[in-house]
Structures are given as C-alpha cells and as structure tokens.
Amino acid sequence: MIKFVLMVNRQGQTRLSRYYEPVELSRRAALESELVRVCLSRSKDQVCLPDFRLVYRQYAALFIVVGISDSENELSVYELVHNFVEVLDKYFSRVVSDTIMFNLDKVHIILDEMIQNGHVVETNKSRILAPLTALDKMADG
Amino acid sequence: LVPPPRLRELIRTIRTARTQAEEREMIQKECAAIRSSFREEDNTYRCRNVAKLLYMHMLGYPAHFGQLECLKLIASQKFTDKRIGYLGAMLLLDERQDVHLLMTNCIKNDLNHSTQYVQGLALCTLGCMGSSEMCRDLAGEVEKLLKTSNSYLRKKAALCAVHVIRKVPELMEMFLPATKNLLSEKNHGVLHTSVVLLTEMCERSPDMLSHFRKLVPQLVRILKNLIMSGYSPEHDVSGISDPFLQVRILRLLRILGRSDDDSSEAMNDILAQVATNTETSKNVGNAILYETVLTIMDIKSESGLRVLAINILGRFLLNNDKNIRYVALTSLLKTVQTDHNAVQRHRSTIVDCLKDLDVSIKRRAMELSFALVNGNNIRGMMKELLYFLDSCDPEFKADCASGVFLAAEKYAPSKRWHIDTIMRVLTTAGSYVRDDSVPNLIQLITNSVEMHAYTVQRLYKALLDDISQQPLVQVSSWCIGEYGDLLVSGQCEEEEPIQVTEDEVLDVLEGLLVSNLSTPVTRGYALTAIMKLSTRFSSVNRIKKVVSIYGSSIDVELQQRAVEYNALFKKYDHMRPALLERMPIMEKTATNGPTEIVQTNGETEPSVLDTKHPPPVTQPANQVRGVIISKYAGLHLCNLYIGIPPMTAYNKNGLKIEFTFERANPNPNIAVITIHASNSTEADMTDFVFQAAVPKTFQLQLLSPSSNVVPALNQGTVTQVIRVLNPQKQQLRMRIKLTYTHKGSPVQDLAEVNNFPPQSWQ
Numbered sequence: 001m002i003k004f005v006l007m008v009n010r011q012g013q014t015r016l017s018r019y020y021e022p023v024e025l026s027r028r029a030a031l032e033s034e035l036v037r038v039c040l041s042r043s044k045d046q047v048c049l050p051d052f053r054l055v056y057r058q059y060a061a062l063f064i065v066v067g068i069s070d071s072e073n074e075l076s077v078y079e080l081v082h083n084f085v086e087v088l089d090k091y092f093s094r095v096v097s098d099t100i101m102f103n104l105d106k107v108h109i110i111l112d113e114m115i116q117n118g119h120v121v122e123t124n125k126s127r128i129l130a131p132l133t134a135l136d137k138m139a140d141g
Numbered sequence: 142l143v144p145p146p147r148l149r150e151l152i153r154t155i156r157t158a159r160t161q162a163e164e165r166e167m168i169q170k171e172c173a174a175i176r177s178s179f180r181e182e183d184n185t186y187r188c189r190n191v192a193k194l195l196y197m198h199m200l201g202y203p204a205h206f207g208q209l210e211c212l213k214l215i216a217s218q219k220f221t222d223k224r225i226g227y228l229g230a231m232l233l234l235d236e237r238q239d240v241h242l243l244m245t246n247c248i249k250n251d252l253n254h255s256t257q258y259v260q261g262l263a264l265c266t267l268g269c270m271g272s273s274e275m276c277r278d279l280a281g282e283v284e285k286l287l288k289t290s291n292s293y294l295r296k297k298a299a300l301c302a303v304h305v306i307r308k309v310p311e312l313m314e315m316f317l318p319a320t321k322n323l324l325s326e327k328n329h330g331v332l333h334t335s336v337v338l339l340t341e342m343c344e345r346s347p348d349m350l351s352h353f354r355k356l357v358p359q360l361v362r363i364l365k366n367l368i369m370s371g372y373s374p375e376h377d378v379s380g381i382s383d384p385f386l387q388v389r390i391l392r393l394l395r396i397l398g399r400s401d402d403d404s405s406e407a408m409n410d411i412l413a414q415v416a417t418n419t420e421t422s423k424n425v426g427n428a429i430l431y432e433t434v435l436t437i438m439d440i441k442s443e444s445g446l447r448v449l450a451i452n453i454l455g456r457f458l459l460n461n462d463k464n465i466r467y468v469a470l471t472s473l474l475k476t477v478q479t480d481h482n483a484v485q486r487h488r489s490t491i492v493d494c495l496k497d498l499d500v501s502i503k504r505r506a507m508e509l510s511f512a513l514v515n516g517n518n519i520r521g522m523m524k525e526l527l528y529f530l531d532s533c534d535p536e537f538k539a540d541c542a543s544g545v546f547l548a549a550e551k552y553a554p555s556k557r558w559h560i561d562t563i564m565r566v567l568t569t570a571g572s573y574v575r576d577d578s579v580p581n582l583i584q585l586i587t588n589s590v591e592m593h594a595y596t597v598q599r600l601y602k603a604l605l606d607d608i609s610q611q612p613l614v615q616v617s618s619w620c621i622g623e624y625g626d627l628l629v630s631g632q633c634e635e636e637e638p639i640q641v642t643e644d645e646v647l648d649v650l651e652g653l654l655v656s657n658l659s660t661p662v663t664r665g666y667a668l669t670a671i672m673k674l675s676t677r678f679s680s681v682n683r684i685k686k687v688v689s690i691y692g693s694s695i696d697v698e699l700q701q702r703a704v705e706y707n708a709l710f711k712k713y714d715h716m717r718p719a720l721l722e723r724m725p726i727m728e729k730t731a732t733n734g735p736t737e738i739v740q741t742n743g744e745t746e747p748s749v750l751d752t753k754h755p756p757p758v759t760q761p762a763n764q765v766r767g768v769i770i771s772k773y774a775g776l777h778l779c780n781l782y783i784g785i786p787p788m789t790a791y792n793k794n795g796l797k798i799e800f801t802f803e804r805a806n807p808n809p810n811i812a813v814i815t816i817h818a819s820n821s822t823e824a825d826m827t828d829f830v831f832q833a834a835v836p837k838t839f840q841l842q843l844l845s846p847s848s849n850v851v852p853a854l855n856q857g858t859v860t861q862v863i864r865v866l867n868p869q870k871q872q873l874r875m876r877i878k879l880t881y882t883h884k885g886s887p888v889q890d891l892a893e894v895n896n897f898p899p900q901s902w903q
Contacts, residue, residue: 017199022235029201070825070853074468075428076388102149105192108228116300117268119337122330123385124375131258138220
C-alpha cells in the first residue's frame with residue numbers, strides 16, 4: 001500500500017503532504033526534509049530508506065515523493081505519479097509549484113479521488129475530475 | 142467587519158516572510174484571529190478559516206483547536222463546508238482523539254445522502270480514519286453501498302470495506318455476498334478496487350482464499366480482454382490498456398495461485414501471454430512485466446515459465462533505465478536460491494552491474510554476486526569482487542570485505558589462494574574490515590599449518606609498507622608473535638624467503654607500540670607478540686627491557702599486561718615456555734546467525750547477505766591474548782577460545798530468534814548473549830521489541846537493538862546484546878516477550894527459554 005504522498009520543492013519546503021498511515025507531527029518535518037536531501041543528492045529516481053521504499057519523480061523544481069510498502073510494484077507507482085501529474089495538468093492547464101500551493105484544497109480533492117486509504121481508486125482522468133467540476137459549478141451557481 | 146482573508150491571501154502573506162521567526166509571527170497572528178472567529182461561532186467564514194488552518198498544519202504548526210470546527214463543517218448542509226470539513230477530519234483527526242467519535246452520526250447520515258458526492262466524501266473519510274467502533278457501527282451501510290449500481294460509489298465502498306476489514310476482521314464474512322458479482326462490472330474503477338478488496342480478504346483468511354480460487358478463470362478472462370482489446374481511449378496509458386488494473390489482477394493471481402497447483406495451471410497460459418506480448422519500450426510495459434515475473438516466481442509454475450521469467454529479468458538488466466535494472470537486481474536476489482542455475486546464466490551481466498554508477502544498483506549487484514559464488518566460478522568472481530573492493534565507496538567496503546571472507550572460506554580452491562585473498566583484502570580495505578574478522582582470520586591462519594611461514598612473511602612485508610590499517614596490523618602482530626621464528630629462519634617455501642633479523646622484527650613491533658596510528662587494542666597485540674617472541678627469539682634481554690618499560694604505561698591495559706609479563710620473567714620463568722608455546726589448531730563450530738546454507742543441485746551456497754547487518758561471527762572468537770586462567774594471585778590470564786554452540790531460542794510464525802554466546806572478560810560470571818532475530822514470512826515485522834526476564838538470582842542488562850524492523854524473507858536480522866550476571870552459577874533460564882506488528886496487526890508472544898547449553902552458565 002501507499003504510505004504517503006508528498007510534494008516538495010528543491011528547498012525542502014513541503015507543498016503538499018498526505019499520510020495514509022499515522023505519522024507523528026514532530027516526525028513529519030524531519031522526514032520531509034531528509035527525503036528532499038536524499039532525493040536531491042541522487043541522480044536516480046528510486047531510492048531505499050529504512051521503514052519504507054520511496055518512488056519519486058522530479059518535475060522541474062518540484063519533487064513528488066511516494067512512500068510505499070514492500071508489496072507494492074515500484075514501476076507501477078512510478079506510472080501512477082505521472083498519471084497524477086497529468087490529471088493536475090488537465091485541470092489547471094499548467095502546473096507549477098505555485099499552482100499547487102494556492103490551490104491546495106483542490107489538489108487534495110483530486111488526490112482523494114485517485115488514492116484512498118493507501119490504494120488506487122481511480123485512474124481515469126475525466127472520472128477523477130468529475131466531482132471537482134461539479135463542485136466548481138456549484139460554487140459558481 | 143472585515144471578512145477574514147482567503148487561503149490564497151494568507152499564503153501570499155506568508156511567502157513574503159523573510160525569516161522563520163517572521164513566518165511564525167504571521168502564523169500566530171492568523172491563528173489568534175481564527176481562534177476568535179471560531180469562538181464567535183461564525184458560520185459564513187468557518188470553511189475558509191479551517192482551510193487556512195490545514196495549510197498551517199501542513200507547515201508544521203499545531204492545529205488541534207480546529208478539530209471541533211471540522212465536525213461543525215461536516216454537519217453543515219453546504220457541500221463546500223462538508224468538503225473542507227471532511228478533509229480537515231482526515232488530516233487533523235485520527236482515532237486517538239475522542240472527538241472523532243462525534244463524526245459517526247454525521248457520516249451515517251451522509252452515507253445515505255441524496256447527492257453521490259457527499260456519500261463519496263463520507264465513504265472516503267470513513268475508509269481513511271474510521272476507528273474500530275465506527276467501523277462496527279457503519280459496516281452495514283458500507284455493505285449496502287457495495288451492492289449499489291452507482292459505480293462512483295461502488296468503487297469507494299470497496300476500499301472503505303478494505304479498511305473496515307482491517308480494523309474489525311470479524312466483519313469480513315459480512316461482505317462476502319456483496320463480492321459475488323463485483324468482477325462482472327464493466328467500470329474499471331470498480332474492478333480495480335474490487336480486486337483490492339478480494340486481495341485483502343484472501344490475505345487475511347485462508348478460508349476466503351480457497352473460496353475465491355474459483356474466481357481465477359474470471360480474472361484470467363478480464364486480463365485477456367485487457368491485453369487483446371484494441372486501443373481504448375478511456376484507459377490507455379502509452380499504448381497499454383489500464384496497466385494499473387493489469388498489475389493488480391496479476392498480484393491477486395499470485396496470491397490465489399501460490400500454493401495451489403490447479404489455479405497455477407489455469408493461469409499459466411495468460412502469464413506466458415502477458416510475458417511475451419507486452420511492449421517493453423516504455424516503463425508502463427516493464428511495470429506489467431515486473432509484476433508478471435513476481436507472480437510466476439511465486440506460484441507453482443512449470444519450469445519453462447520460470448526460465449521465461451528469469452530471462453525477462455536478464456533483459457531488464459541490460460535496459461538503459463536504471464530503475465528497471467534496480468528492480469531486476471532486487472527480484473533476482475529474491476529468486477537466486479530457488480532458481481539458482483537460471484540466474485547463474487546471467488552472471489556476467491550482474492557482475493558488470495558492479496561498475497554501474499548508481500549506489501543502489503552497485504549494492505544489489507554486490508549482494509547478488511556473493512549469492513552466485515560457488516566452487517566453479519570462485520576464482521573469476523573473486524577477481525571481479527576484489528577489483529570492486531578496490532574501487533568502491535567506503536560504505537560498501539565493510540560488507541564487501543566480510544562477503545569476500547565468507548565466500549573465500551567456503552570455496553577456496555587452495556589454502557595459498559585463501560591466504561592471498563585475505564592479504565589482498567587486508568591491504569586494500571584493511572581499515573574497513575570489521576573488528577570481528579580479526580579473530581576469524583587468526584583462527585584460519587592457525588589452522589593452515591603448512592602456510593604459516595608464507596603467511597607471516599607476507600604479513601611482515603605488508604607491515605613494513607603500512608601500519609595505519611588496524612585489522613591488518615593486529616593480524617600481522619599476532620602472526621609475528623606466533624611464527625616469528627619461521628620468519629627469521631627464512632623457511633618460506635611458497636615464495637622467495639626474505640632476510641630479516643630478530644632485531645628488525647622487534648623494531649617493527651616496538652614501532653607499533655609507540656606509533657600514534659596504533660589504537661590501544663593494537664598496542665595490546667604488539668606487546669603480547671613481543672612477549673611471545675621471548676620463547677622464540679634469542680634476544681630475550683631486549684624483550685625484557687621493553688616489557689619493563691611498559692610496566693609504567695599510562696594505558697591501564699598495557700600496564701597490566703606488562704606487569705604480568707614482567708612477573709612471568711621474574712617469578713615464573715619456568716612456566717614461560719609452556720605458557721607461550723605455539724597455539725594449537727582451533728576447532729571451528731558451525732556458523733550461526735542469519736545465513737542459512739541452502740542445498741541446490743549439489744552445491745551449497747550462502748543465502749543472501751544482509752544489507753545492513755554484518756554476516757555472522759564464527760564461533761570461537763573473541764580474545765586473542767593467548768594465555769590461560771590461573772589460580773595464582775596477581776596473574777590473570779584468560780582462555781583464548783570459548784566454543785559455546787549457538788542455540789535457537791524461539792521459532793514460531795516465521796520469527797526465529799537465535800542466541801549466540803560470549804564470555805565477557807574479565808568477569809567470567811557474566812555471559813554475553815547476542816540475539817539474532819530473523820523473519821521468514823513475506824511481510825516485514827515492524828516495531829519489533831524483544832524483552833527478557835530472568836529468575837531472581839540473575840541480573841539482566843539489555844542493550845539497544847540494532848533496529849526494530851525485522852525484514853521479510855530472511856533478508857536481514859535484528860541483533861541485540863544481553864548481559865546476564867550469574868554469580869551463583871545457576872542454570873540459566875529466561876522468559877522472553879516478543880511484540881511486533883505484522884501485516885498491520887500487532888502480535889505478542891511469550892516464551893520460556895530453557896535449553897541453554899551448559900557451558901553458557903557453568
């Protein structure tokens with residue numbers, strides 16, 4: 001299962017964090033900065049840390065890091081991250097680090113439609129975005 | 142009254158902060174404003190305020206005062222409120238807070254709401270952080286939604302059911318009828334989550350597993366459709382139709398086929414089809430192939446299919462993408478024991494990976510190379526591995542050196558080769574060799590009787606070059622102390638004997654004593670070596686002088702030794718030759734610890750080496766001072782060799798705990814036990830805690846463990862040291878308590894350990 005999803009920029013600032021397994025607040029900050037340090041220092045996109053495995057992808061200045069358990073297929077999660085970015089692209093037209101930051105609640109909603117409780121629930125882009133577009137219509141109307 | 146700022150404005154404001162202190166100030170100000178707004182029970186802006194609170198929570202600031210507000214938002218009728226409320230609940234609450242129980246009623250109502258998006262929210266939140274009580278209360282509603290025809294809700298209900306089952310395993314039966322036609326759904330989202338639900342049920346209950354085996358044909362059909370169907374724009378990812386679903390189905394097939402011949406046979410064809418038809422040019426295809434390989438290796442597949450799988454892995458090794466290579470090496474590591482010959486065919490590719498630039502790949506390649514070493518390829522492999530040892534990063538050197546020693550011990554084609562290999566390791570990576578290798582090597586050298594002259598000569602020459610690598614220096618000093626006479630008399634047969642005088646040898650050893658590079662342990666070795674030479678060399682006076690000088694050394698250990706040796710010269714000179722004579726051949730007891738010897742096709746190989754933990758210490762071990770316990774006052778001389786055999790203290794549910802023993806010098810009443818915990822199941826055991834209690838006449842001290850995760854499939858061990866004081870020399874008994882988390886559930890067990898070998902407490 002997926003243990004957490006993080007989006008961090010190169011300075012180590014967290015842009016989005018979602019944990020599917022309880023992790024104490026105090027530990028989170030340390031964990032996130034260490035992750036960025038590890039990801040930055042390697043040229044490879046896949047890495048091993050004690051307790052869980054990491055799959056990460058870099059998109060310009062943003063790192064999307066997913067922590068997974070041993071039973072998960074890393075290459076599949078790699079594709080999942082890309083799928084997630086494509087969904088974000090579709091909704092926001094152009095995704096930069098700032099977009100994530102200013103629309104944090106919407107990104108969370110999208111993430112919830114894709115991953116629930118540590119497992120993938122939907123990968124089809126239009127279906128993922130359906131509730132969000134409905135919400136937008138409700139907010140406008 | 143000014144409306145409170147929106148989330149965006151807050152973020153913009155915070156970004157203008159130039160220091161951490163400034164940011165903190167801004168946030169505290171905002172928190173204060175939000176708090177007063179909450180107190181005023183402001184309904185209009187609550188949503189906005191909670192959103193800001195969530196952002197601040199993400200940055201690491203406390204946000205607990207917003208918990209109750211989330212509940213109020215959930216209870217509101219507006220969808221925007223509910224949305225933020227549920228999000229807040231998922232981020233801020235978990236079952237440790239009592240507040241969360243208040244949500245139960247809201248969730249119950251929302252599960253029956255008229256709008257599907259609200260129902261979806263409730264399902265999502267329940268599935269995320271519902272406690273066992275909540276799950277028990279609401280399981281019925283979830284089950285109802287599992288049977289609905291609305292695919293949006295059905296898929297979420299399936300995952301929510303997974304969470305309910307995890308929290309309250311007894312309720313699994315309840316969801317069984319709903320699963321009947323889950324797989325006939327067309328909607329991929331539902332299919333996907335249904336497969337996840339079925340996987341969870343099968344993993345938890347062997348009855349469910351046998352029950353669901355009948356689904357194998359249906360799963361095979363679905364998979365076939367995915368592969369054979371043409372382009373489907375809805376699910377396409379780089380030309381492959383819904384790879385995520387394919388991977389999930391393959392995983393479920395793996396679980397279903399695992400120990401069952403019929404199921405395995407039923408899926409044979411489709412696995413072969415997937416393996417041969419999937420596009421390998423993109424990562425997507427490789428992801429599916431990877432899962433297929435894992436499945437093939439796990440079920441009872443026929444050998445042709447297994448060879449196909451290993452060949453796929455072999456091809457992965459040649460892929461340009463380092464991720465693929467990494468994944469291939471990891472999988473090969475898991476299968477090297479069972480399909481050894483097939484993996485051997487790819488040995489040269491694996492060895493090439495040692496030269497890869499990436500650190501993780503190098504490590505995996507190293508472990509795999511060690512696993513592939515056998516009697517036939519030892520010379521070639523060792524050449525590559527020694528070359529790797531020369532050029533690799535320091536973080537690898539210790540493990541590599543230990544691995545080389547282990548492999549050399551098992552498969553050395555000749556004693557000369559063995560000693561040469563050891564010399565090579567000591568001279569190139571001497572400072573990285575683990576301290577426990579020193580006694581092992583000494584034992585090895587002692588037992589290779591015909592090589593003594595050659596060994597001591599080579600070690601002496603190495604010492605002349607470099608005295609900075611402590612393990613090398615220690616082994617060399619010990620050898621010179623033992624075989625110095627052979628060195629001086631030039632008896633070497635294997636190579637040109639060097640001309641060296643007694644004085645030159647003593648110069649070198651004394652040099653070690655004064656050098657800043659020598660550690661106290663090394664100095665101890667050097668002093669003892671000098672002492673031993675007093676019975677082998679003729680320049681006894683020089684040795685007496687050195688020994689008496691060190692009788693006033695600041696280092697207490699050296700001082701004690703020197704004083705004792707002095708006493709040996711003065712009062713017990715008649716005993717000296719006997720005490721310092723040549724060491725006898727030491728018996729080797731069996732290796733213990735995490736390495737298991739697996740018999741495959743007549744070859745015995747070591748299993749996979751740990752990444753983090755050193756390979757086991759062969760038993761004799763620790764003290765190498767070469768003196769004997771004596772009853773004479775003032776003369777403490779301790780036993781070299783304590784061969785207490787290891788024992789298995791506990792072996793249940795895949796967790797095995799072995800005890801290895803040492804005696805702590807100088808107090809012979811203290812037994813030092815090292816526990817080695819290994820895990821042969823498929824899932825890691827986390828939060829592993831080992832506790833022990835002993836009867837009143839003993840005292841126990843537990844040192845910190847090496848880690849608290851016992852990795853799956855015997856890939857590593859957790860070690861921990863226990864010191865037991867046994868002044869009354871009573872029979873050692875122990876009660877142990879083990880707690881760990883396995884596959885999400887906590888496990889606890891108590892056991893009595895009574896089978897301690899007599900030597901450990903006598």
